[in-house]
Amino acid sequence: MPEYSDKVMDHFSNPRNIGEIGEADGMGEVGNPVCGDMMKFTIKVKDNRIEDVKYLTFGCGAAIAVSSMVSEMAKGKTLEEALKITNKQVAEELDGLPGNKLHCSNLGADALHKAIEDYMEKQGVKGENAS
Amino acid sequence: MKKISLDNQAASPLEPAVLEAMLPFFTEHYGNPSSGHELGNAPRKALEGARASVAGLINAEPREIIFTASASESNNLAIKGLLAANRSKGNHIISSSVEHFSVLNQLKTLEKEGFAVTLLPVDQYGLVNPVQLEQAITDKTILVSIQAANPEIGTIQPLDDLVKVAESKGVPFHTDAAAAAGWIEIDVKKTGVALLSLAGDQFYGPKGSAALYISQKTRIRPLIEGGIQERGLRAGTENVPALVGLGVAAKLASETMAQRVKAITLLRDQLKERLLENVPHLHLNGHPKQRLPHNLNLSVQFVEGEALLLRMNMAGIYVSSGSSCTSQALKSSHVLAAIGLPPELAQGSLLLSLGRQNNAEEVPYITEQLAAVADLLRRMSPLYHQYLKEVQNNA
Numbered sequence: 001m002p003e004y005s006d007k008v009m010d011h012f013s014n015p016r017n018i019g020e021i022g023e024a025d026g027m028g029e030v031g032n033p034v035c036g037d038m039m040k041f042t043i044k045v046k047d048n049r050i051e052d053v054k055y056l057t058f059g060c061g062a063a064i065a066v067s068s069m070v071s072e073m074a075k076g077k078t079l080e081e082a083l084k085i086t087n088k089q090v091a092e093e094l095d096g097l098p099g100n101k102l103h104c105s106n107l108g109a110d111a112l113h114k115a116i117e118d119y120m121e122k123q124g125v126k127g128e129n130a131s
Numbered sequence: 132m133k134k135i136s137l138d139n140q141a142a143s144p145l146e147p148a149v150l151e152a153m154l155p156f157f158t159e160h161y162g163n164p165s166s167g168h169e170l171g172n173a174p175r176k177a178l179e180g181a182r183a184s185v186a187g188l189i190n191a192e193p194r195e196i197i198f199t200a201s202a203s204e205s206n207n208l209a210i211k212g213l214l215a216a217n218r219s220k221g222n223h224i225i226s227s228s229v230e231h232f233s234v235l236n237q238l239k240t241l242e243k244e245g246f247a248v249t250l251l252p253v254d255q256y257g258l259v260n261p262v263q264l265e266q267a268i269t270d271k272t273i274l275v276s277i278q279a280a281n282p283e284i285g286t287i288q289p290l291d292d293l294v295k296v297a298e299s300k301g302v303p304f305h306t307d308a309a310a311a312a313g314w315i316e317i318d319v320k321k322t323g324v325a326l327l328s329l330a331g332d333q334f335y336g337p338k339g340s341a342a343l344y345i346s347q348k349t350r351i352r353p354l355i356e357g358g359i360q361e362r363g364l365r366a367g368t369e370n371v372p373a374l375v376g377l378g379v380a381a382k383l384a385s386e387t388m389a390q391r392v393k394a395i396t397l398l399r400d401q402l403k404e405r406l407l408e409n410v411p412h413l414h415l416n417g418h419p420k421q422r423l424p425h426n427l428n429l430s431v432q433f434v435e436g437e438a439l440l441l442r443m444n445m446a447g448i449y450v451s452s453g454s455s456c457t458s459q460a461l462k463s464s465h466v467l468a469a470i471g472l473p474p475e476l477a478q479g480s481l482l483l484s485l486g487r488q489n490n491a492e493e494v495p496y497i498t499e500q501l502a503a504v505a506d507l508l509r510r511m512s513p514l515y516h517q518y519l520k521e522v523q524n525n526a
Contacts, residue, residue, distance in 0.1 A: 002437075012441060018511045033475035033514065036435060036455035036463065040513040056513040058478075060437035060456030064511070101456075 004061060005095035011065035016072055019054040026122070028114025030107050037063040037104060039111040043074075045119055050074050050082055055111070062101035066108035069093050079116050085109055132447040135493050139425060139486030140282055140310065141451060145376065146335040146487075152379040153337065156372040164369055165360065174371045181378025185342050188381040189308075189327060190318040197343045197361045198374050202309035203233035204354075205328030205343040206276075208365065209305045210237055212351030213274055213326065214246070217303075221271035223247045227259045228469040229281050231307055235465070247271070256418040257286035257470050261296050268300045275304045279317065279327075282310035283453060283466045283482060284417030285426030294323050303349060309333055309341075313384035314392065314423050325349040331373070335487065336380030340373040391487070396424040398494075399485055403427055405498045410505050414476055416467065427483040428453075430476040431501075433515035434508040439481060442504040448497055453480040475514060 024042035031038040037059035044052035053074050057067040069090055074082045091097050091105040162170030164178050182193045199205045226238055228250045238248045249267045251259050259277055275297045280287045297304040303325035313334025331340035357366025407413055412432035431439055436452025443450050453464030467477040509515040
């Protein structure tokens with residue numbers, strides 16, 4: 001068994017914010033079954049803030065804990081703040097990850113950022129249509 | 132909380148009689164078997180008794196047994212040792228794509244050193260086809276190495292047929308029988324293998340106790356040179372307590388194999404049926420019939436193996452998986468890839484191996500826990516949600 005911190009095991013055992021937002025404002029997907037991890041983040045945005053965030057994750061203990069932690073870190077943040085969440089911060093918030101699991105923290109932040117970019121793109125398109 | 136190990140192929144507790152036989156050789160009979168004085172007598176006699184017991188397990192002669200410290204070592208001694216003694220005869224080795232890493236990794240090294248290696252494919256169950264072996268043999272082939280049974284998916288190879296093919300072409304045959312020895316009947320005289328590796332910890336003997344069978348007509352060179360222990364083929368003072376344990380474990384396995392196999396097959400099949408009935412989207416990996424009696428390999432669709440392993444661990448049930456994340460190298464099982472299992476199912480593979488401490492009373496708890504864990508992880512799996520949508524759309 002990998003040596004996971006208590007915090008990783010806590011988020012793995014009781015993952016927060018699981019699910020998929022039905023009418024999501026943004027959606028980001030990363031990974032595939034070949035590499036062993038997949039994450040799908042959906043966000044609800046209000047007044048430039050992440051009002052709600054949910055995820056679905058196929059992956060190991062670290063991948064699930066990372067998803068859960070990223071969702072907690074992102075909730076309530078402005079889009080700019082959320083875009084600044086780094087993989088390193090996620091790993092630090094989890095009191096570290098085993099060396100060979102660090103790539104899982106990359107996936108979490110990437111999926112969130114993709115969801116935000118998806119939202120921004122849609123907003124851009126809407127904005128253009130409106131003008 | 133109750134603790135249930137379903138990872139007996141990784142480790143299982145010793146038979147009490149094995150431990151009991153070992154203990155005096157740590158203290159009272161601590162002597163060195165090579166000593167000329169009487170301290171060496173009891174350990175030397177015990178070592179030769181153990182050799183006879185191991186020989187008995189596979190119908191070999193005691194002098195055909197060399198003790199080693201692991202099946203990995205036996206595999207290395209068999210392959211590298213045979214090649215060293217037969218280098219002038221050719222440079223081609225045939226093996227299979229589902230071998231243990233202690234075979235596959237040395238073949239990679241040997242390839243770099245100039246040997247040509249053919250890895251035979253396997254079918255969906257993990258079986259090597261004797262016809263394909265026959266077609267692969269050339270006049271440069273100096274060794275065929277194919278396992279007796281696969282430790283991961285439990286598939287038992289048609290060893291007699293494979294050896295017959297190699298024998299008809301005059302090529303010596305090594306078999307890694309680490310997973311098989313103690314669990315299926317092996318008769319080296321009847322089968323005609325030149326070399327066979329086995330390990331005591333796979334049949335309730337201690338870790339670090341293993342052997343290599345070398346038929347009388349087979350010549351190999353040692354890997355470890357030094358003193359003349361083990362007929363000069365494996366130098367170093369013998370680990371007497373461990374080897375005494377191996378001997379007792381081999382004797383018990385020989386004497387009780389039929390009962391053991393019958394009981395554990397019954398239990399394994401009961402567990403398999405209960406799981407398949409109660410956990411949706413489970414797939415059986417390996418051969419449905421031609422498999423090790425204590426081995427069960429299942430894929431839990433839509434979820435990943437390490438998450439399964441951790442959740443089962445939280446419920447006090449210890450399992451193993453062939454997923455990328457459970458391997459240190461982060462590579463999913465080469466065996467599951469070789470049988471053509473899609474990556475998603477390989478990632479969700481569970482290896483359940485039973486041992487003498489398991490019993491039928493555990494089956495309902497294991498079933499209930501795996502059903503709950505699979506359900507919980509599926510509810511957060513994007514693959515499962517995708518599947519549900521597809522079902523909805525098709526309805």
